[in-house]
Amino acid sequence: MQQIANYKSFSGEVKYFQHQSKACDSEMTFSIYLPKQAIEKKLPAILWLSGLTCNHENFISKAGAQQYADEHGIILIMPDTSPRNVGVAGADNDYDLGYGAGFYVNATQVPWQKNFSMDKYIIKELLPLCCAELPINPDKISIMGHSMGGHGAMVLALRHPELFQSVSAFAPICAPSQTPWGEKAFKAYLGDDRNTWLEYDSCYLIQQGAKKLPLRVEQGGADQFLAEQLKPELLQEVCTIAQYPLEYYFRDGFDHSYYFIASFIGEHMAFHAAHLACTD
Amino acid sequence: MQQIANYKSFSGEVKYFQHQSKACDSEMTFSIYLPKQAIEKKLPAILWLSGLTCNHENFISKAGAQQYADEHGIILIMPDTSPRNVGVAGADNDYDLGYGAGFYVNATQVPWQKNFSMDKYIIKELLPLCCAELPINPDKISIMGHSMGGHGAMVLALRHPELFQSVSAFAPICAPSQTPWGEKAFKAYLGDDRNTWLEYDSCYLIQQGAKKLPLRVEQGGADQFLAEQLKPELLQEVCTIAQYPLEYYFRDGFDHSYYFIASFIGEHMAFHAAHLACTD
Numbered sequence: 138m139q140q141i142a143n144y145k146s147f148s149g150e151v152k153y154f155q156h157q158s159k160a161c162d163s164e165m166t167f168s169i170y171l172p173k174q175a176i177e178k179k180l181p182a183i184l185w186l187s188g189l190t191c192n193h194e195n196f197i198s199k200a201g202a203q204q205y206a207d208e209h210g211i212i213l214i215m216p217d218t219s220p221r222n223v224g225v226a227g228a229d230n231d232y233d234l235g236y237g238a239g240f241y242v243n244a245t246q247v248p249w250q251k252n253f254s255m256d257k258y259i260i261k262e263l264l265p266l267c268c269a270e271l272p273i274n275p276d277k278i279s280i281m282g283h284s285m286g287g288h289g290a291m292v293l294a295l296r297h298p299e300l301f302q303s304v305s306a307f308a309p310i311c312a313p314s315q316t317p318w319g320e321k322a323f324k325a326y327l328g329d330d331r332n333t334w335l336e337y338d339s340c341y342l343i344q345q346g347a348k349k350l351p352l353r354v355e356q357g358g359a360d361q362f363l364a365e366q367l368k369p370e371l372l373q374e375v376c377t378i379a380q381y382p383l384e385y386y387f388r389d390g391f392d393h394s395y396y397f398i399a400s401f402i403g404e405h406m407a408f409h410a411a412h413l414a415c416t417d
Numbered sequence: 418m419q420q421i422a423n424y425k426s427f428s429g430e431v432k433y434f435q436h437q438s439k440a441c442d443s444e445m446t447f448s449i450y451l452p453k454q455a456i457e458k459k460l461p462a463i464l465w466l467s468g469l470t471c472n473h474e475n476f477i478s479k480a481g482a483q484q485y486a487d488e489h490g491i492i493l494i495m496p497d498t499s500p501r502n503v504g505v506a507g508a509d510n511d512y513d514l515g516y517g518a519g520f521y522v523n524a525t526q527v528p529w530q531k532n533f534s535m536d537k538y539i540i541k542e543l544l545p546l547c548c549a550e551l552p553i554n555p556d557k558i559s560i561m562g563h564s565m566g567g568h569g570a571m572v573l574a575l576r577h578p579e580l581f582q583s584v585s586a587f588a589p590i591c592a593p594s595q596t597p598w599g600e601k602a603f604k605a606y607l608g609d610d611r612n613t614w615l616e617y618d619s620c621y622l623i624q625q626g627a628k629k630l631p632l633r634v635e636q637g638g639a640d641q642f643l644a645e646q647l648k649p650e651l652l653q654e655v656c657t658i659a660q661y662p663l664e665y666y667f668r669d670g671f672d673h674s675y676y677f678i679a680s681f682i683g684e685h686m687a688f689h690a691a692h693l694a695c696t697d
Binding site for chain 1: 424425426427431478479481483484637639668670671672674675676677679680
């Protein structure tokens with residue numbers, strides 16, 4: 138992996154990297170935050186998955202998570218939301234499909250199947266690479282995200298629960314098989330057979346008895362996408378039935394923006410720090 | 418003034434406004450942060466002036482100041498860095514002249530003199546408007562900024578010291594009459610006579626015995642513009658000679674970005690809170 142930028146930030150450093158991905162047959166970009174404790178010992182890490190149109194930079198420049206990463210001694214890892222500039226026709230046309238909209242699935246359909254494998258990329262390549270190259274304790278990793286990335290965090294945790302200690306999401310797409318953004322992306326990436334969509338649907342995976350991890354969800358009450366795209370009520374329902382350990386916080390008046398994320402990122406960092414046993 | 422956006426953020430609200438400016442003969446945009454204490458009483462306020470290419474949004478979405486505004490009970494006001502789309506030929510050509518680069522002066526030269534009067538706009542229009550329309554205590558106002566806006570904060574405080582309780586700057590352009598960004602802008606906005614530039618040069622105004630206000634300056638050691646554009650050593654020198662109360666902090670390894678600002682905004686907010694007597 139090649140460092141392309143380096144910024145001192147709070148006690149530590151923000152770094153941007155590029156590396157070659159086999160899963161995406163492409164160069165991929167990601168960023169990290171290394172708090173100063175990383176000089177002395179291996180630390181827990183949290184993966185952050187961003188939402189539609191975002192890249193490796195939005196979260197680390199807007200959410201204000203670094204101060205809490207310092208407080209708890211946690212490394213942050215922020216992948217891009219898709220491969221970029223891989224020559225797929227139409228991949229730049231829509232904000233909710235293609236570049237910036239990988240949806241954390243492994244595409245099976247032409248023209249996406251060669252490059253759009255974000256599940257495989259993050260789980261099989263990015264995490265192992267970070268654990269090999271950075272002072273990360275591989276037994277202490279959690280995952281969180283926003284909107285499309287909240288869906289991604291939940292789905293990756295439900296599909297690969299052995300890798301994570303806890304999962305959280307801001308305004309996640311809870312039931313992508315049943316809502317417009319998800320339906321559009323899944324149809325393109327996975328095809329017309331809706332059965333293939335279910336392995337990337339948090340509600341379905343919880344219904345099916347996925348292994349339990351501590352889950353926190355934050356949802357703004359003035360979120361413009363709440364009713365049509367996010368449907369947290371479906372997540373609450375399946376979690377209740379499956380006795381899945383969901384902590385759900387509804388925040389009156391907050392919308393879908395980074396102003397919402399920044400307001401509660403401290404609570405999410407503390408949630409993960411507790412489950413990563415950062416006081417050990 | 419017309420509200421164009423409203424975001425719940427931390428304890429309070431971020432709002433974007435537009436209003437008609439006579440000084441700039443143009444519609445102007447600005448943002449504010451109102452902490453929850455504003456519901457109950459008049460609060461102190463801090464004006465933030467942004468740097469080149471920025472608008473009313475960069476600081477409030479990236480610096481993480483809201484948590485400290487909450488802590489101290491301070492309103493934040495963030496103007497845009499210039500008028501926009503006023504039909505001045507060439508105003509969009511360069512990142513360091515025209516739109517996004519008002520330099521906080523009152524332009525006297527064609528084609529800028531009709532619209533580019535940011536000093537007059539902020540002092541005579543924006544501040545009075547905010548004091549009239551928002552729960553601000555007009556006797557408790559401070560000013561801070563970054564780069565071009567650090568220059569702006571110092572120059573406005575030095576030119577209008579009766580309006581402010583304290584001033585601070587991140588990586589300010591300290592001697593714009595003697596450095597390339599400042600020379601280019603001042604020549605365009607103010608003309609060839611360098612004597613006219615001096616009334617917007619912090620070092621000159623301090624040398625001339627401007628009324629003293631508490632001043633804090635933060636400068637990153639890895640700032641890519643430090644040697645050529647910023648020249649804090651000239652500011653330190655004139656402050657020493659004039660016994661101007663400068664607190665200067667050199668931060669090894671930090672660059673010119675918002676990663677730097679976010680790392681020390683808490684200290685700047687506390688500095689102003691102390692001088693605004695926020696514990697009263």
